[in-house]
Amino acid sequence: MDLEIGSGKGTFLVQQASLEPQVRFLGVEYARAFALYAGDRLRRRGVANARMMHTDGVMLIRFYLPNDFFRQVHLYFPDPWPKKRHHKRRFFQTENLIEVHRVLMDPTPGLPESGRFRVATDHADYFAWMEEHAKQAEHLFERLPYEPPASAGECEVVGTNFERKYREEGRTFHGMILRKRPA
Structure with missing residues (x-):
């Protein structure tokens, strides 16, 4: 099973779950309107291996x-909370990395994608923050x-509506994959 935190309108979830019918997906979204939209989108497209939850991703994993x-676990284009006083609201925090590590299965030779935390953002300062926290969690x-991911189009990082909209503006995108070290 894969988890997407902050599914927005569900573009990644619909595309990736359709490509991997053997994998179950859970999308979580804090914004109620987006969670409802994503859930309806999954229903309309007949994507039977994915479910949507309206909840706080931090509380869910913790x-x-x-x-x-x-x-x-997938985290694509999370809110960067750019003001310094709001940085405590960012998902990519040491405490949350510990929880992501806990809920991820250990990497398995027969499952090449197992044990991975996949992250992408268009916010350079937030990506620098992510890199710093990733180093602290080595x-x-x-x-x-x-x-x-397989659902991304040519020259795309993830292939979400958000990415496509901001690609037209010429924004730069950053991504990282963190693979769990067995405990």
Whole structure:
């Protein structure tokens, strides 16, 4: 099972779940209107292997999810909370990396995508923040070169509506994959 935190309108979820019918997907979105839209989009497209939840991703992983549960966790274009006083609201925090590590299954030779935390953003300062926190979590994760998911189009990082909209503006995109180190 894969988890997408901050699914927005569900573009990645619909595309990737359609390409991997053997994998179950759970999308979580805090904005109720977007969660409802994404859930309806999955229903209209007949994507039976994906579900949507309207909830806070941090609370979900911290208090409700079991250990070693997800093959991959996806975090694409999270809110960068650019003001310094709001940085505590960013998802990419040491405490959350510990929880992501806990809910990810160990990398398995027969499952090449297993144990991965996939991240992408268009915000250079937030990406620098992510790199800094990833270095602090080297005991939990090893960093791999970024590879777009199968659902991404040519020259895309993820292939979400957000990315397509801002690509036209000429924004630069950044991505990283962190692979879980077994405990």
